[in-house]
Amino acid sequence: xxxxxxxxxxxALGIYDGASSFTLVANDQxxxxxxxGVKPEQKDIESMFNFLLSNGYQLPVxxxxxxxxxxxxxxxxxxxxxxxxxxxxxx
Numbered sequence: 432x433x434x435x436x437x438x439x440x441x442x443a444l445g446i447y448d449g450a451s452s453f454t455l456v457a458n459d460q461x462x463x464x465x466x467x468g469v470k471p472e473q474k475d476i477e478s479m480f481n482f483l484l485s486n487g488y489q490l491p492v493x494x495x496x497x498x499x500x501x502x503x504x505x506x507x508x509x510x511x512x513x514x515x516x517x518x519x520x521x522x
Contacts, residue, residue: 432497439489447496453503455494457486464494464503466510471520476508480522490522 433447435455445455452465462479483490491506507522 433494434497435488435492435494437488437490437492439487441486441488443486443488445494447494447499447501449496449499453494453496453505455488455492457482464492464505464508466508468511470510470512470518471508476520476522479508483522 433445433453435443435445435453437443443455443457445453445457445461447453452463452467454461454463460482462482466475482488491504493502493504495502505519507520509517509519512518
């Protein structure tokens with residue numbers, strides 16, 4: 432279980448996998464802010480943008496795991512590029 436606090440004060444719930452991935456869940460949809468070693472496709476970015484817009488969620492968002500209190504701040508979707516660097520695609 433995880434809590435997401437958005438820049439405009441809205442709060443949503445989701446899932447934390449215990450390692451690196453926070454997933455926002457709302458309206459029977461789930462969107463992960465962590466794509467691992469795969470660069471998100473443009474359609475994935477657009478889908479997340481539309482989801483955030485339609486729910487009135489404004490980035491950045493701070494995700495907090497309910498049990499471990501692990502926190503991560505996101506401005507968009509993160510992934511690891513071919514050089515092993517974490518890249519964040521702003522939404």
